[in-house]
Amino acid sequence: xxxxxxxxxxxxxxxxxxxxxxxxxxxxxxxxxxxxxxxxxxxxxxxxxxxxxxxxxxxxxxxxxxxxxxxxxxxxxxxxxxxxxxxxxxxxxxxxxxxxxxxxxxxxxxxxxxxxxxxxxxxxx
Amino acid sequence: xxxxxxxxxxxxxxxxxxxxxxxxxxxxxxxxxxxxxxxxxxxxxxxxxxxxxxxxxxxxxxxxxxxxxxxxxxxxxxxxxxxxxxxxxxxxxxxxxxxxxxxxxxxxxxxxxxxxxxxxxxxxxxxxxxxxxxxxxxxxxxxxxxxxxxxxxxxxxxxxxxxxxxxxxxxxxxxxxxxxxxxxxxxxxxxxxxxxxxxxxxxxxxxxxxxxxxxxxxxxxxxxxxxxxxxxxxxxxxxxxxxxxxxxxxxxxxxxxxxxxxxxxxxxxxxxxxxxxxxxxxxxxxxxxxxxxxxxxxxxxxxxxxxxxxxxxxxxxxxxxxxxxxxxxxxxxxxxxx
Numbered sequence: 481x482x483x484x485x486x487x488x489x490x491x492x493x494x495x496x497x498x499x500x501x502x503x504x505x506x507x508x509x510x511x512x513x514x515x516x517x518x519x520x521x522x523x524x525x526x527x528x529x530x531x532x533x534x535x536x537x538x539x540x541x542x543x544x545x546x547x548x549x550x551x552x553x554x555x556x557x558x559x560x561x562x563x564x565x566x567x568x569x570x571x572x573x574x575x576x577x578x579x580x581x582x583x584x585x586x587x588x589x590x591x592x593x594x595x596x597x598x599x600x601x602x603x604x605x
Numbered sequence: 606x607x608x609x610x611x612x613x614x615x616x617x618x619x620x621x622x623x624x625x626x627x628x629x630x631x632x633x634x635x636x637x638x639x640x641x642x643x644x645x646x647x648x649x650x651x652x653x654x655x656x657x658x659x660x661x662x663x664x665x666x667x668x669x670x671x672x673x674x675x676x677x678x679x680x681x682x683x684x685x686x687x688x689x690x691x692x693x694x695x696x697x698x699x700x701x702x703x704x705x706x707x708x709x710x711x712x713x714x715x716x717x718x719x720x721x722x723x724x725x726x727x728x729x730x731x732x733x734x735x736x737x738x739x740x741x742x743x744x745x746x747x748x749x750x751x752x753x754x755x756x757x758x759x760x761x762x763x764x765x766x767x768x769x770x771x772x773x774x775x776x777x778x779x780x781x782x783x784x785x786x787x788x789x790x791x792x793x794x795x796x797x798x799x800x801x802x803x804x805x806x807x808x809x810x811x812x813x814x815x816x817x818x819x820x821x822x823x824x825x826x827x828x829x830x831x832x833x834x835x836x837x838x839x840x841x842x843x844x845x846x847x848x849x850x851x852x853x854x855x856x857x858x859x860x861x862x863x864x865x866x867x868x869x870x871x872x873x874x875x876x877x878x879x880x881x882x883x884x885x886x887x888x889x890x891x892x893x894x895x896x897x898x899x900x901x902x903x904x905x906x907x908x909x910x911x912x913x914x915x916x917x918x919x920x921x922x923x924x925x926x927x928x929x930x931x932x933x934x935x936x937x938x939x940x941x942x943x
Binding site for chain 1: 718771
C-alpha cells in the first residue's frame with residue numbers, strides 16, 4: 481500500500497514537472513522553424529492561451545497539493561491537463577507533439593482511469 | 606490479486622510518465638536549438654538590428670520611400686530558360702511579363718531555400734544567421750501578407766489557402782483523422798485534402814476572380830505605406846506533391862509524365878491570364894506605387910545532371926518590376942546589382 485502511495489506521488493510530480501516545462505517553454509524558450517511564420521505572433525504559438533493555462537495550472541496545484549496522499553483522481557487531473565496542453569500546442573504548429581506522443585499521454589490517462597475503476601470495484605465489495 | 610494488477614498498472618504508468626517527460630525534454634531541446642526564430646512570450650517582440658534590410662536593398666530603399674509596394678512571389682517558379690528545357694515550349698507567363706514590365710532580371714540566388722534566398726534578394730542579407738531571414742528579418746519589418754499559406758500566415762490576410770487557425774483546426778482536423786482511418790466515404794463527409802485544395806486554388810494568383818477585391822483590399826488598408834506580400838505557393842505545392850514521380854520519370858516530357866507536363870503548362874497559362882488581369886486592375890489602384898513579380902528559387906526537382914541546368918533548377922530566380930506610379934531609376938540600379 482505504501483509502495484502504491486509512493487508511486488502515485490512520483491507520477492503526480494512527474495505530471496507537475498511536465499506541465500511546468502510546457503508553460504516555461506511558451507514563456508521563455510519557444511521557437512518556430514524558418515519556413516513557418518504566423519502573424520501576429522502573440523496570437524499564435526500558444527501565446528494567446530498562456531494566461532488561462534497558467535491560471536488552470538495554479539488551480540490544479542491548489543486543489544491537489546494540500547493532500548498528503550495523492551489519489552488517482554489527482555493524477556488524472558494533472559495528466560489530462562498535460563494532454564490538453566499538448567493538443568493545444570500541436571494545434572499551434574508545435575510539431576514535436578507528434579500523434580504518437582499524444583497517444584502516449586492518452587495511454588497514461590486511460591491507465592489511471594482503469595485504476596480508479598479498480599478502486600471503485602474493490603470499495604463496492 | 607486486484608492489488609497485484611493495480612501495482613502492475615501503476616508501475617506501467619510510472620514508466621510511461623518517465624518516458625513522456627524525457628521525450629518532452631528531448632524534443633524541446635532539439636526543436637529550440639534547431640529553430641532560431643523566437644516566438645515565446647518574452648522574446649517574440651525583440652528586434653535584432655543587425656537583421657535590418659540593407660539600405661541599398663529593395664526593402665531598405667522602399668521602406669525609406671514609404672511607398673505602398675507589392676511583392677508577388679511565385680514560389681519555386683522556373684526562369685524562362687529552364688521552363689523551355691522542361692517543356693520544350695516558351696513560357697506564356699514569362700513572355701507576357703517580359704513584354705509588360707519596365708525592367709526584369711534573371712539570376713542565381715544565394716540559396717535554394719526561400720527564407721535565405723529572399724533575405725538576400727530583397728534585403729541584401731547574405732550568409733545570415735537563421736533569425737535574419739525572410740519574412741521575419743529579426744522582427745525589424747512587419748510585412749503585410751495578402752494571402753495566408755501553411756508557411757507564411759497572417760490572421761488579417763485577404764485570403765487564406767491553409768487551415769491554420771485554432772477554431773478551423775478544431776473543425777477540420779477530425780476530417781484529417783477520418784482520412785487516416787479511411788472513414789470519410791463511410792460518413793459521406795468531404796475529404797480534408799479536397800477542402801484544402803479548394804482553398805489553395807481560390808487563394809492563389811492563378812485565380813483571377815480575386816484580383817479586383819484584392820486591389821480594393823490593398824487600397825482600403827489604412828496604412829499609406831507598407832510592404833505587401835502575396836506569397837503564392839500554388840506552383841510550389843504542385844511540384845512538392847509530384848516531385849517524387851517527376852524525379853522517377855526524369856522530367857515532364859516522358860510519355861508517362863505527360864500528365865505533369867499538361868499540368869505545368871496549365872499552371873503557366875493560368876498565372877499568365879490572372880496576372881495580366883491583376884496588373885490591369887492594379888494600374889487603377891489609388892495607393893499602390895510599385896509591383897514586383899519574382900520567384901525565390903527553382904523547382905528543385907533534381908532531374909538535371911548538367912551543372913548549369915541543375916544550378917538554374919535549384920537557385921534560378923527572376924524579378925520583374927512594374928512602376929505603377931512613376932518610374933524610379935534607383936530601383937533599377939538596385940535590381941541590376943543583385
